[in-house]
Amino acid sequence: MRRFFSCFSSRYCGGATTSDPDITGAGEEDDIISRLPDDVLSSIVSLLPIKEAARTAALSSRWRRLWASNPLVLDDIDLILSNPRHVSAVTNTVTSAFIAHPGPFRSVSLRTYFSDADKDKYALRHWIRLLAAKRVQDLALSNIP
Structure with a gap:
């Protein structure tokens, strides 16, 4: 099993395995960015070059809406x-x-x-x-x- 070290918080200082659900996000339906409100994501998409902004539409229907609304x-x-x-x-x-x-x-x-x-x-x-x-x-x- 591969190990890595993280000191982003005292909870994770020291070794953790990649099978640790708190580290890998196992059991979570989406990532941290996807938890941001639409207006924040829309601002992010609006700052991207058009080619990259268009690529976000492939992520999900929510991202398609964000690109379309910009x-x-x-x-x-x-x-x-x-x-x-x-x-x-x-x-x-x-x-x-x-x-x-x-x-x-x-x-x-x-x-x-x-x-x-x-x-x-x-x-x-x-x-x-x-x-x-x-x-x-x-x-x-x-x-x-």
Whole structure:
């Protein structure tokens, strides 16, 4: 049996085995983070990068609700300005995030770059349709020329 030492409290100072239910959480239905109130978890999710926030939705229906209740703020201008060739990749990532988010969206704020190219016009129309279908309440869209 593997042993470890912990001094987080006087109760655990010294050796404990991994089979100790107080250490392993055996018999508990959820972890410490899951015991936090929704407003605290929502604040945590809102601070995550969009890709990581989206991954929390896979944890449980509660986490899916938390992600869906957060404003979706995507700001891709730094990526695009650092390398204009990233425009297509960033556009695809944003589109994937819109599709993956269950909606409704409370708030979406986007600063991006679209040229007059047909593919850019299509992407912009697609975004607006997706956001409308997912009942966006507040939309701020800025096109950086």
